Amino acid sequence: MSEKPRKFKGGVHPNDSKALSKSSPIQDAPLLETYKVIMHQNIGAPPELVVKKGDAVKKGDLLAKAGGFVSVPLHAPTSGTVKAIDKCPGPTGMAVPSIEITADGEDEWGATFEPITDWKNCDPAVLKQRVWDAGIVGMGGAGFPAHVKLSPPEGKVIDTLILNGAECEPYLTADHRIMLEQAEDVVLGAAIIARILGLETAVIGVEENKPDAISQLTEIAGKYNVTVQALPVNYPQGAEKQLIYAITGREVPIGKLPMDVNCVVQNVASAVAIAEAVVKGRPSIDRITTVTGKPVVNPGNWRFRLGTPIEKALELVGGVNTQPAKLLLGGPMMGIAQSSLGVTIMKNTSGILLVAADEVSLYTSEPCIRCGRCVEVCPMSILPATISQAVENKRFDWAEELNVMACIECGSCSYVCPSHRPLNQHFKRGKIEIQAQLRKKK
């Protein structure tokens, strides 16, 4: 894998602003009095509640069990009592069901899983079950259950495992810090996932702007027959399809999954979680999140328990200097804007970002001048300008013809648009309408 990585077509180079937080080591967030754990933290079916109001729980105890194969269980972030099963603001702006836990301050572990130290000789099925039981999802942002990716259906051969350490989103440094400080766990996780998939090797793809992480990983990687691949800096290098292309040269067909080109991609944070679940028997109850942005007083990387409200996270970093224009969960390119400080940290919250008013003025959309910049930067080689006009005029069949479904919503087109058109929002709308039409047909 030492060959030069391929460069995918398109992409943009936003100012990465990672310097704000990249040299700040991961700190553990202090224990809070209450946690509001959002129930549905994964793509797929919501989990089924197993506790009720007033129940005493220990740290790591099951709160909800998986509600199907494409679903993961949820565990208590600390010991305490279930105060309420209620609603709290969700990341999409709608109120969502959540479990409120009042901490008892003991932070005592309950019955955790048996650590599997001899994972090299362990049955892959047992390991995979452990990944599922520990409730691990893709921690890069999507929140897709990890065990599903590790279960290729009959007939699908997996020959490449890629760990995604590209972290191409500006501002975010959580994965960077993980690769620096927990390099051992990252590589171990890679080896365990490889074992589950029956592979000998794995590749960790890291963008070149993190040379310290690359050298740190390369040092350890040899131990487990894992290689590290430096990738050119180009947003969206960390998008699954672009990453697979850069490393293997394979193009994932539209509407298909990485496993259709014999690849599995896992985020480095998920790999660490998997390593901890297997070797230490620790369920997924916390995650490392970057709290950053120019208005933030002390940007940094923190280990937050699930259910930590953003408000508390912001208190930890000393609040803000000035009123930010936007509060985002995730990075500036794909993150979701929030209007409430009550939203809590979930398994896929890779960053809490406050964007200053001077970085993001409120744009009014002007007509498309057909400059073609969006076409140039689109990593999927579709025609964002035309598609957005199609959606704007509610011509969804036309949008479908123009392959709107191939859009990965990376936002590169909106980033470069001189007319400040909300292209990405149009695509989201188009995709949803087309899916609705397809469902109707069925």
Place this chain on the structure above:
Amino acid sequence: MEDRDCRSLFHCYDAFLFLGVEKHEVVEVMLSEFLVITVGAILVNNFVLSKFLGICPFLGVSKKLDTALGMSGAVIFVMTLASLVSSLINTFLLVPMELEFLQTLVFIVVIASLVQLVEIILQKVSAKLYESLGIFLPLITTNCAVLGCVVLNAKAAPEAIQSTWYGATIYGFCSAVGFALALVLFSSLREKLDLANVPKAFEGTAISLITAGILAMAFMGFSGLV
């Protein structure tokens, strides 16, 4: 210029010989008039944008590119066939019998029957296209472009190539292609205009006519080409 441009057309030579046309006649046709007819009818004297014939379907069937393509096909078919049939009738029936005064009447009958044929066949073969063409299909009957083309052929000077049956057919075909070109160009522009933010007062036909005018201006550049 003429000497240089028509060499490539010599492969048609055998076909014309086969049809019983004299050799010197072929050379003459090839060298002087064929190009004049094609380039002339398609670009320079475009039926729609230069002669302003056939404006009704030009405006009526140009809302969608697909429909415009269907209409173009139908017009090319009708116009070519009408030119051929009318020319034959004119040469072998009306002129020998000194019935030239019946030309317009007969031509209309011929065109009407041809359109009827197209309509019947189209309804069976492609119901979708039939529906999208709607009223405009029967309207080809009264499409002045078709009658204009046929009349122009009949009125051509006896020594002009248009007065022969093959010349008339080529002219009919090329005029129809010119019509089709204008129609397709115009419909793709109108599809674009659909997305435009046209002032209320100019929506619809008004802006279409303005667009057609600018298109006609662009076609003016071809003048003098042949």
Place this chain on the structure above:
Amino acid sequence: MNIALIAIIAVGGLGAILGVIIGIIAKAFAVEVDERIEGVEDRLPGANCGGCGYAGCSDFAKGVVAEKAVPGECPVCSADDVRSIAEYLGIVAEEKEKMVAVVRCSGDCANTVRSLYNGVRDCRSAVLVAGGAKGCDYGCLGFGSCADACPFGAIEIRDGLAVVHADLCVGCENCVAACPKDLIIMTPAAVDVHVYCNSPEKGAAKRQVCKTACIACRKCVKASGEEDYMLVDGFLIRTNYENPPPPDLVEASACPTSALRLGTKHAAGAYEGASK
């Protein structure tokens, strides 16, 4: 021979020959068309709104002739139209009740908390971003997707709230599908008392974001006395359209948030000059 005779023979002969050819071709390419379809279509309103569930009036006409649909399924047709189609086809018309749309939200700009939203001015797009620019997760976004969907111009956006002009509404239900918050329901036109709120949240939570939310105080239920005019559904009260309340219930119940109000009072001045 007389020139006129020759002309007649020539043109007549030509016509005869062409006629025969057309006749033969028409036989060869004959397409069966039921004439009644056109007859039904002529009697339909031709709005092509799709409210019947068919692709358009022509498609619906085909369905009616094929006896897959009944004329009454057209939501736009008046009772007279339906009767005329039924008479034309010789079938019995079913009477139907006129339905109109009601937007179950009264949170206009003055009454609700809004968050700052920057993006596409369209409800279905806005809802993709943090649920839209409204404090209440269930309220009308006011970008007018329903008004765009209405082929009859019966919905108007008034001060950030969609308001139905009941006299223009024909009940085609296009707006129902257009609303991303599922706020629009079809109600019998004869009923004029509605609860303009659709939030299932607790009363206190609703009051934080909206002045005119239904807080389930049950005053209207009490005012109904023995009759079950109003139905309680968690923290929300709905009109019982099976047993609709009389208009004076609104005054009798004195709804503290005025979530319960007459359709004609949905928005301030909504029906100026309208016939109803």
Place this chain on the structure above:
Amino acid sequence: MSETQSTIQMPDPTRLVVSNSPHIRDNQSINKIMFTVVLAMLPACLAGIWFFGFAALKVLLLCTVSCVVIEEGWNKLMKRASTWKDGSAILTGILLGMNLNAGVPWWVCVLGGVLAIILGKQLFGGLGYNPFNPALVARVGLLIGLPEIMTTWNATRGADVVTSATPLGMAVGDTSLGNLLSGNVGGCLGETSAIALLIGGAILLFFKLIKWQVPVAFIGSVFVITGIAYWINPAEYHSPVFHVLSGGLLLGAFFMATDMVTSPMTKKGSLIFGLGCGIMTSAIRLWGSYPEGVSFSILFMNALTPLIDRSTISKPFGYTAPIKGESK
């Protein structure tokens, strides 16, 4: 802890904006693009003013001012937001001025402005919606309507009344290459100086405001076609170098055919667009009745742009052709 908490400033949630991702943008905007193009046109304008004197400056200013005034007037009339700040009207005005000869009367400039802004742009809904290049609509309109005024060219560095022919209209071999390069020849005020236009083109290419495919295909195809004609009959036709350097070819290829709004978006489409312009320009120059075909050919290709765009859609990343027999 409570002390520090009270001093921590927290964001005010009611002032947080929600919007769709991405939340940052690069700092490009329409008016930046427009003013960069204006900057690229400056060398050619200055050359025009140098060679044609004060009259050229007057025409350029008149056109620009009338375009801006007409645009604003129209916006007022239509109750639309003011748009002159986006720079497109200024750009159109300068481009129009460059397409006129220095000696035109003042009312021709104003009439051109009306044609360009109202007929060419605003009737279609303003910037971004116009299918034809506004400056070209005006130029072609004027050329057809006022052929005498539009084809009478001022002589360089001379009095306003002295007229001379554009080199394209002259007999073969009348103009020196040096004069063509510097611009010391008759013609529209912005089209004469090849060097100034090339500098402008280089600026546009440097800032990636135009796709190289258009000028390369345009100029290349004119060069090849006129080259063939010259090779066959050098006595009758001008040399290809002459064709490239004279007339409005460079102006058209760099500044008008590349107009974003009216040219194809894809690279392949741009290539086809440039080729089409080149072929048509050559045909009109060699055989047509107008001495110059650049404006007509670009206008014609503008009309073809939607079709070109439609037929040159690139294959998306990971595109697989639908398997036959498999229903959607």
